[in-house]
Structure formats: structure tokens, C-alpha cells
Amino acid sequence: MIQMKKLITNFILLVATVVFTTSGIAPTYSDKVECNSKALKKEGITELSPYYYSSAKVTDVRYRDTAYNSEIVVPLFKGEEYRMIFNGKSLPAGIEINIYDVDKSHENRKPLYSTTSSTNKLIVYEPKRSKRHYISYRIPAGKNIEDACMVFVLGYKLTFVKEVD
Amino acid sequence: MKKLISPIQLSLLLATVVLMSACTEEPKKTDDNEEVKEEQVVVNDDFEEVDDVAIMLPSPIQIANIFSNAGLRYQDGLVNPPSNVDKYNTKTAKYLNFGVYSADLAYAVLNDKQQAAIEQLNAVKTMSDAIGMSSIFGTGELIKSFEKNISNQDTVLYILTEIKQRTDAYLEENAEESKDAIFFSAAWVEGMYLGANSIDKKGNVTPRLIEQMTILKTIIRAINAQNDPTLDITFLIDGLKEINQYFNDIAEVQKYNRGEIELEDLVLNPEELDQLKRQITDLRTQIISG
Numbered sequence: 001m002i003q004m005k006k007l008i009t010n011f012i013l014l015v016a017t018v019v020f021t022t023s024g025i026a027p028t029y030s031d032k033v034e035c036n037s038k039a040l041k042k043e044g045i046t047e048l049s050p051y052y053y054s055s056a057k058v059t060d061v062r063y064r065d066t067a068y069n070s071e072i073v074v075p076l077f078k079g080e081e082y083r084m085i086f087n088g089k090s091l092p093a094g095i096e097i098n099i100y101d102v103d104k105s106h107e108n109r110k111p112l113y114s115t116t117s118s119t120n121k122l123i124v125y126e127p128k129r130s131k132r133h134y135i136s137y138r139i140p141a142g143k144n145i146e147d148a149c150m151v152f153v154l155g156y157k158l159t160f161v162k163e164v165d
Numbered sequence: 166m167k168k169l170i171s172p173i174q175l176s177l178l179l180a181t182v183v184l185m186s187a188c189t190e191e192p193k194k195t196d197d198n199e200e201v202k203e204e205q206v207v208v209n210d211d212f213e214e215v216d217d218v219a220i221m222l223p224s225p226i227q228i229a230n231i232f233s234n235a236g237l238r239y240q241d242g243l244v245n246p247p248s249n250v251d252k253y254n255t256k257t258a259k260y261l262n263f264g265v266y267s268a269d270l271a272y273a274v275l276n277d278k279q280q281a282a283i284e285q286l287n288a289v290k291t292m293s294d295a296i297g298m299s300s301i302f303g304t305g306e307l308i309k310s311f312e313k314n315i316s317n318q319d320t321v322l323y324i325l326t327e328i329k330q331r332t333d334a335y336l337e338e339n340a341e342e343s344k345d346a347i348f349f350s351a352a353w354v355e356g357m358y359l360g361a362n363s364i365d366k367k368g369n370v371t372p373r374l375i376e377q378m379t380i381l382k383t384i385i386r387a388i389n390a391q392n393d394p395t396l397d398i399t400f401l402i403d404g405l406k407e408i409n410q411y412f413n414d415i416a417e418v419q420k421y422n423r424g425e426i427e428l429e430d431l432v433l434n435p436e437e438l439d440q441l442k443r444q445i446t447d448l449r450t451q452i453i454s455g
Contacts, residue, residue: 052326053224057219057221070217071217071218073218075222077228080231154221158230
């Protein structure tokens with residue numbers, strides 16, 4: 001009887017060990033994520049209002065064994081106002097977005113703005129200065145992920161200067 | 166004393182506890198509002214970099230608006246006549262003049278030249294049909310809406326923006342994003358031609374022309390990435406490079422490039438402006454000649 005009890009107790013413990021060790025462990029980057037750039041762009045364009053759509057850039061994000069950078073050059077014109085929308089909702093892991101006003105040949109350049117993309121929300125940024133901007137995405141290391149993308153939409157404020165006679 | 170728990174049981178229990186604590190957790194989500202602050206943040210860029218730099222080209226509508234706000238006024242006879250659509254038989258000529266007519270359309274709209282705007286819109290449509298982009302205009306509802314609202318500049322500009330969005334979406338869906346550089350470069354040359362030759366009522370157009378010259382290197386870079394071998398745009402690239410080279414050889418421009426002067430202090434003398442105007446006009450003539 002005592003032996004039987006021991007056997008049952010050990011069996012229950014063994015089962016508990018197996019159950020707890022195989023549940024709840026989700027591989028962080030092993031799921032395939034779809035990039036619906038059309039929908040992501042549409043969402044971004046909606047956020048531009050009252051700015052007018054200028055252009056958009058879809059950056060395919062392919063995860064590798066090591067982290068890397070991908071950059072976009074954005075010419076802006078003096079005295080104009082802009083809005084930048086970053087939609088990284090299709091991305092499974094946070095992409096760091098850094099915005100600079102000098103290119104990467106400048107050593108120790110410091111970003112004007114730095115944030116991490118989110119599955120929850122769009123990122124909205126309005127540059128304080130209208131000179132050329134450089135957007136740099138830092139993509140962290142990851143495996144077995146394809147078809148992820150970051151959608152960047154640029155809008156400008158359309159103004160009319162009234163002629164004074 | 167009776168053992169409460171055997172060594173085997175203890176081992177299993179410990180193993181369970183250890184392995185449970187090794188389970189990964191879902192990343193916490195925050196509901197922080199994205200407060201945008203410009204701050205100096207030190208970033209560690211010390212890891213593998215990819216040499217892929219994409220170019221974001223501006224909107225030709227915005228460039229036309231900038232010139233218009235600077236005092237650029239419509240001058241009859243400058244735009245590419247819509248009747249020229251019939252002479253564009255090559256793929257290259259059609260692509261380029263889609264860009265040219267787009268710039269002419271924005272010029273007409275922003276100067277409230279309603280009849281000219283309708284004619285230019287039809288020319289843009291003809292070119293878009295010729296290069297397989299007829300879906301941009303749908304079943305004709307855009308043109309009808311444009312004509313109906315021609316006296317309402319806000320609505321008309323919204324329609325132009327819609328055309329731009331549809332063009333970009335079409336190029337993306339067909340994996341032809343690089344063609345945007347061809348449309349844009351032709352539109353840019355046309356815009357510069359109009360800017361250099363139109364009435365400058367307030368004298369503020371020239372600084373804007375100079376500002377546009379500072380993005381020419383970026384345009385050349387974008388158009389060089391164009392990957393359709395059936396398009397013969399060598400003349401366009403060579404022409405743009407020649408203009409860029411002349412501009413960047415100017416002493417004042419070199420000062421600007423070195424950061425010694427600001428853009429608003431960059432001034433060209435009349436001879437330099439005339440030479441630039443001639444080069445832009447020559448290139449534009451080649452484009453619209455087909």
C-alpha cells in the first residue's frame with residue numbers, strides 16, 4: 001500500500017514536471033508574420049490628416065543572426081511643415097527608430113528622436129527643423145521570421161500664401 | 166523519523182520549480198502615450214551595418230506649391246502642350262512625359278488655370294493609360310470629380326494627392342517602386358524649367374530654385390537604382406549629372422557644401438543662374454521631344 005502510494009506520488013510529480021516544462025515556453029522569434037503593407041500604409045495615411053500625403057516607403061525587415069541598420073534619406077524643404085508616421089504593427093519584435101539630421105558618415109551622430117516600434121500603435125513624429133532627415137531602423141537579431149515590414153508615411157502641410165496687392 | 170519526502174520526489178519537485186521559472190513571459194505592453202520629445206540620445210551604432218540606403222522622393226505637388234507660394238505665376242506657352250501626347254511612341258518617352266504632365270498639371274491648378282488644368286489632367290491620363298497604369302484613374306470618376314470641382318482649389322488638390330497615392334500604390338503592388346524616380350525626375354526638370362522661366366512676382370523663386378538644386382544628387386542616386394533595362398534614360402542621367410556638376414563647382418555652392426554658409430545665404434550671380442537655366446531648358450527639351 002505504501003509502495004503504491006509512493007508510485008502514484010512519483011508519477012504525479014513526473015507528469016507535473018513534463019506538463020510545466022513544455023507549456024508556456026513560446027519561442028520568441030519563431031512565428032511567421034505577414035506584412036500587409038497596403039493596410040499598414042492606409043492606416044498611416046489616415047493619421048496624416050490634416051497633412052497631405054507626400055510619399056511612403058515600405059522597408060522589408062528580414063531578421064538575421066546579428067543586428068543591423070537600414071536607412072532612409074528624406075529631403076525636406078525650408079519653412080515647410082511635415083508629419084512622419086511609422087507603422088511597425090506587423091513586426092514581432094521592437095525595431096528601434098532613430099532620426100538624424102546628418103548622414104551616417106558623421107561619427108558619433110546623435111539622433112533627434114529615438115523610439116521603438118510597437119505592435120500597439122503608430123508612431124507620429126513632426127520634425128522641428130525642415131532640413132534633410134535620415135531615418136535609421138535598428139533591426140535586432142532574430143531567427144525564422146520573414147515577411148515583416150515597417151511602413152513609413154510622410155505628409156506635408158499645404159499652405160497658400162495670399163497675394164497682397 | 167519517517168521521511169516526509171523521498172530523494173526522488175525531492176529531485177522531481179526541484180526540477181519542476183527550476184524549469185517553471187525558466188519559461189519565457191509575454192513582453193509587457195504599455196499604454197504610454199507616445200510623447201515626442203526631441204532630445205539628445207546617445208546611441209550605440211557599433212554593430213554590423215547594411216549598406217542599403219533608400220531614398221524618399223518628395224511630392225511634385227508640394228514642390229509646385231512651394232514655388233507658387235514664392236510668387237511663381239503662370240505664363241502661357243510654357244507648359245508641354247497636351248497635344249504632344251500623340252508623338253510619344255517609346256516606353257521611355259511615355260514614362261518621362263507622365264512626369265512632365267504631372268508637373269504641368271500642378272502648375273495649372275496652383276495658378277487657378279482651370280481649362281489648362283483639365284487639359285493637363287487628360288494628358289496625364291493618356292500617358293498613364295499608355296504605360297499600363299489606367300487603374301489609377303479608375304472608371305473615370307476621378308476625372309469627373311476633378312471637372313465638377315474645378316473651381317474649388319482645395320478639392321482639386323486633394324484629387325491630385327489621390328492620384329499620387331494611387332500611382333505609388335500601383336508601383337508598389339507591381340514591384341516597380343524604382344519607376345517613381347523616373348516620374349519624379351522628369352517632373353522635377355519640368356518644375357525647374359517652369360520656375361526658371363516663369364514670372365517671379367516677388368523675387369523669391371530663385372532661392373527656391375537653388376534649394377531644389379540641393380536635392381539633385383539625391384534624385385540622381387534614386388534614378389540610378391532604377392532597374393528596368395528597357396528604359397533608355399542614359400541621356401536623362403547624364404543631363405542631370407551635368408547640371409549637378411556645374412552647380413556643385415560654383416564657389417558659393419562649395420562653401421555651402423562645406424557648411425560655411427547656410428542655404429538662405431547661398432546666392433548665385435546672374436551668369437551662373439543663366440547657365441543653369443540653359444542646361445535645365447536643354448534637358449527639358451530633350452525630354453518633351455520624345
